[in-house]
Amino acid sequence: MNNVNYDHILEDYFFSKYLRPATEWSYQKVLKSFIKFTGPEITPAEVNKELVLFWRRQVLTEMKLSRRTWNNKVAHMRAIFNHAIKKGMLSARDNPFNGVVTRPDIKRKKTLTPNQMSSIYIIMQSYDEAERMGTVQHPRRCALLPAWFWLTVLDTLKYTGMRQNQLLNLKLGDINLEAGIINLRAESAKNHREHAVPIARALRPGLQVLYDRSLALEAKPEDPLFNVSRFSSKRTDSQGCMDPQHLRAFFRRLSKECRSEISPHRFRHTIATNMMKSPDRNLRTVQALLGHSTVNVTLEYVEGNLDAMRTAVEEVFAR
Template sequence: MRSVFNLAIEEKILPQTENPFIGVEVNENKNKKKTLTKKQLTTLYLTMGQFEERERRTGDNHRARCALYPTWYWLTVLDTLRYTGMRQNQLLHIRLGDIDLDERRIILCSEGSKNHYEHQVPVVKWLYPRLEILLERAQAAGAKSSDPLFCVNYFTAKTDRGNETDQLQTIKSFFRRLSKECGFDVGPHRFRHTLATELMKAPDRNLQMVRGLLGHRSITTTMEYIDINLDIAGRALERELMLYIDVEPERGEMLIG
C-alpha cells in the first residue's frame, strides 16, 4: 500500500502530499517460544538416570539397541545445551580445540552459527566436569584438536567419525527416543528457549548480556523472549483498576461490566 500511495501522489492522482502508510509496519506472526518447565526438566533427568542405572546393570552389550546410550555422553549433550543455550548445529560444529577449560569458554564457529558470526559462551561450573570428561575420553579414543567433539561414534562400535549427516541422525534419534520415554517433546532448541526465557525473567536482566550469550545480531530478537507473567500482570491490573472502580466485585462477577 505504501508503494501504491507513493505512485498515486507522484502522478497527482491523489490530492494529498503525504503518504499515510509511511511508518506503518505489519507485525510478523510470532508463535510462543516452546520451553521446558521445571517439572519437565526433572522428569527428563530422572528418565536419563533410570537408563544410566540400567546401562550399568547390562554393560556395553545393549548399547547399540538404545539411542540413549552411552548415557554419560548424552547427559553431556543435554547439559551443554541447557547451560549454554547454543543451537544444535553449533553443538555439532564444536571441535576439541574450541574448548578452553582454563579460560572456561567455548568458541562457537561461524560455520555452525545461524547468522554466520563466531562468538563465545562461558563454561559454567555445572558443565565443566562433564566437558572435562568428554574431552579426556575423546582424546583417549584418538580424536585430534581439529576433530568434532560431540561425536558419539568415538564411544560406540561405529568407526565413521567425520560424517556430519550421521551425527545429525544420531542426535535426532536420541531426542526422538527421549521424547517417547518422557511423554512430551524434547528437542535441542527447547533448551535454548528455556534458558533465554528464564534469563529475561530476571528482575536485573541484562539485555546485552543475553544477546551476546545467544549470539543475536539484533536486540529485537532477544526481546522476543520477554514473556508476561499473568499472575503478576493480573495483580498489577487490579491495583490500577481499583483507583477508579468504587465497588468491589462479587464472587463470580466481572470486574468491569
C-alpha cells in the first residue's frame, strides 16, 4: 500500500473526477514542482508535515512566489493526498497538506494600461503588415504568426472578457454573427454556468474573417473556433482544440516584445475594472458579462478613483 507512486494516485484521481484537460494539466504542473523539490526518491508515503513546511519556505522565501500561488499549490496537493488516503492508497490518517495555507495578500487586479494596450496593437499590426509583405524573419518559428489570427484572439479577449479556457473551447457553432452573440458553454466556465456575451462592433469584422476562413477549410460547427493549427502548415491538429501551449507561447513572445507582462486574464481584469468605474450603472452588466455567480466577486473590481481622492484631500486642506 505504501509503495504506491504519484502516477498511480494521479491516474486514479483523474479517473474518479473527470476533470477538464486544462485542470489536469494544472495538477500535473503542481505535482511536478513538488517532486522537483523533494526529489524522485521520496515516495508519497514518506511525505510529512515538516517536508511540506520546508517546501513552503522554499516557495515563499527563496522563490519569492506569492502567498496566493502557494495556497493554490496546497489546494492541488491536498486534493491528491485526500484522494489517496480515502482510497486506502496511503496508510496515513492525516493529510500533510492540511493547515499549511497562508493568508493571501489582497492585491489590486492586474490590468493593462492604455499605453500597454496601444503597444500591443502597434506591435501586432506591424507583424501583420510584415507578414503580408513577406518580410518577417524566420516566420515558421514566430509565435506571433499568423498575425491576423492572433489579432482576433486579442480582440475577443479585449471586448468580451472571457477566460482563456472559454476561448480555447469556443466552437464555431457557439458564434451567432447574425444575432451578435457568443454562447459560452457551461463546461468551459469556472462556475460551470452557461452564459452569452455580445459581439461588439469592433470585434465583429475579425470574427467574421476567422469564421469564414474556418468554414473554407471545412471546419464543422462542433470544431473549435480558435485553432491556430488550422491556418499554419507547421502544426498538425487542425480540427481539434488548440494546444494551450500555443497560446502561452504567443503571450510569452508578445510580453517580450512589449516589455511588460501580457496575459489573457489581464484583458478580463481590464474591461471589468474600466466598466466598474461607474459601478452604479455597470455592476449587473459586468456580473453578466464575466459570468460571476455573485455580485461580491464583481465588486472586487471596484477601485477608488485616485483623481477624486486627490481632489477631496486638497479641498479639505484648502478649507
